[in-house]
Amino acid sequence: MLHRLSADDPRFRTVTFRTGLNLLVAHTRGESSGTDSRNGTGKSSMIELLHFLLGSTVRKHSLVTRPALRNIRFTLELDWPGQARQVKVSRCGKRHKVVETNALLGERVQQGLDFDDDGFEYFDELTVTEWTRAIESHLFRLPADHGPGISGRAMLSLLLRRAGAHAFNSPVQTFPQQRPSDATANLAYLLGLGWQLAARYREIAAREATRKQLRAAMDDPAWARVVGSTADLRTKIVVAEADVERLTREVSAFRVVPAYEELKKQADELDRRVRALPDEDVIDRRNLADLRRAVAETNDPETEYLERVYNELGVVLPDGVRRSFDDVRGFHHSIVRNRRRYLSEEIAEIERRLADREEERTRLGDELSATLRALQEGGALDGLTARQQLLAQKQATLAALRKQHETALALESSQREIAEQRATLRTTLKADIEERASQTREAILMFTEFARRLYGGERDAYLLIDAGTHSLEITPHVDSGDSLGINRMVIFCLDLTAAVICHRHGRGPDFLVHDSHLFDGVDERQIAEALKLAEEVCAREGLQYIVTLNSDVLEQVRLLGSVQHVSPIEPKLDDRYEEGGLFGFRF
Template structure:
């Protein structure tokens, strides 16, 4: 239960609360205008402060974030599992921090004592603590939020929480709301959350469908046919690189071996060039040997004789000496040429042998290089493989996205039908829970409108969400619509508290009672007081004195239940004790 709402500003009107029915009343005086007591005394601000202290997001519109209140520290004292009392403080100037005393962050709800002393914690941690200890939520509970369920137990007019029973703020997704309602009613909230997940998938599909039709973004996803071909090519490239890496052998001193092979190649090339020169020389020598021969001199003596010249013995000897010398020169030249030819032939043969040896050595080195490589080459191959694998993985993700998009419509439809059937089956199996909720709602409605009025909860598996519709047969007037919400909220709070799924308080703003006739208002307050007493709960309502007067004229006695009186007739009469 909530015990006390206060602030460190002495002008603030401290509100002390008890079990049972608690009324916070705004007086209307003769001097009040239509915009005074009804709208500016601070009734709705009281509920806003309770939300602020119980972990609501502090946006710029929050009451505590107002410039005149930012430095005010607000405090809420309340019951807490395992401790006698817990105080919560928070201020607008430091909205991300909550201070609790004592520290119950490490305490389990089954423990009798908590840690001594206060603790400061972030708002998110505080909300998780509220979910754990006030709503019994532990572990993962996607789709169910303590903040959302608190908004059913304390509706906020600023969030348009009084527009319809099954939503706590305007434009709240029905699947989100009914998942939290399912938890409070004791239904399978995880099944109900399946609708929310389907809605998220449908929203994603819608966005992807728009993207595919966009000329730029369409290339990001693509079609399954195109992507299937690209994946095939990418996979082949990955396989090829993997095979190369698997067969790769690292050659020790790779660069040295490569340099040796290059040197041998240059040597073989030089030998070939030398062969060309020597073969040309050899060819010239062979020609020179052919041209080197003795000169014929036998014709000279007969020529001289015919001329009448008789060569004497001395001349003939001189001539023979010259002839002998000439033969000697020819022999010497031929011998020289033969020696040169022999030497060139030997050099050519030696180089041929050297070329063969170098060729074998080069072939060995090239085989070594061809069968392996340097560590840098292996690293380069591995990097190339990593890039190709990343490309392949990206293509597969795109393919899955394209495939999901193309098949998602059928899958979502199928899943929705399966979920609808599963929820319907679960509701049949939980007939006791649905019957308890329906009978309780009907009982409360008949207390307001008489036993002849048909009233029930319609709970069914819908196409897009679990359907929970509270109905009271009526003329659909605003007043009856508000009483439908009153009975529905009271049913939720009682059932959730009975089964340990929610705290023991329910708060209603005066907006809920707008347009409600005297008899129903009196009956509603009387019912709230009885139910709160029977269920050991706390019901808090803010009311205007004119509405309270109407209920009093119908026999309801408000005085024992009034916990605070507010007025805007005086500068200091409002909740905060001053106007701002």
């Protein structure tokens, strides 16, 4: 139960709550002018402050971030389950990420609240996350592993609807962007229905949203490069697997040769020498042929014909001439003999070189084969490193292709799987609703009772609870003909039903707060009956109902005989420009 809303700014008009029905009324002063207004007196701001102190997220345009308010420290005093003394919680817009409380939470969020022995003067600083976790654990009894889609903050938004969040547009959703699956899961928890099953719709919805985004991306020509078809990817995977296997074998069989570069240079030199030998052979064989031809052409000159010629001419050569001629002939014979010997030696040298080269050719061939074999069987360390890097790249490519293939398969089969999951979840949830017949009966009968109190038995009024395709369907209905006022009273009946049931079964707090916007367009007779009903229910169930009203609406309600004995709570807001509002000044 809420007790007191205050601030450290003396101009702020402290709000004091009580049990049962609480009416925070904005009055019109007798001396008010035609330009004064009860709009802006702080009725909706009070609900914003309650949310702020109960852990709401502060955004750029939040009320407490305004320059006139950001340094003010607001405080809420409220009852806490299992504690005899009230809990104080304080928060400031300037330090909105910190929550101060006189109860020692800290690391004892799950063990419970312990008060400091010195009383309320001690304040423990918590993060907003720790504070909201404590609210979930103690006010709503949510298990710590409740999962996404359901939260204490979402349920507080049902019990403290905010006009600024457009919470009165729908009975189930508390803001327009809220997923129906999330909204019904939180309401299901308050009503005692299968909220875990209802929350599973969120997972399916998230998966379907992802699938739709992927399907939309398929219209982009770049899609094939990102994911591709399963057939193309299967082919690429086969090729990539073969490359990885080949490189794996090469790396496994690779032998590092320490003198790899020297061997490579040696092989190049041997190859160059082997290639040069035939050219040298050609030159020597050509010279050998020339020498052999020269030997064949080297003979002693014929001299016998000279003496015969001289005899036929009758010339007798003297002995001196004969001796000179014999000397010349001997000289020429010596020259021919020397030339033949020189040519023979040259021929022998060339033949030796040819034979040596033949042996060298055989030897070089053996050496080159051995060197090339060593190079082929192993390599330098950088060669092994390069192969290992290439193998790693191929393995990464293969892993990426397999992931793409999984994504493509998931996309192709996701629609069928999602439909199957929805059907299975819907069947399971229908069975769960049947098993929770007592809980559904309690909620349906209570809502119908409240609606009939407001509109009688002539209008068809019911609370539909069913397993839908996309979410648990909780649909409150009162025949209205699209009347805004009746639709607002549907919200009143649903909220009151949820507040009673969750408090009755220990799943929620004992307060319900409504802004005066709830009664926009509502006939004063239904407003009067709604306030009377809320008063009776609060008395019976031990609840606290806080509602803001304008004084003219309250006067009309009292004329109809409702809640005449109920006096508004303090402060009494009015339309005085400066001091009449909740904050005591205008900003």
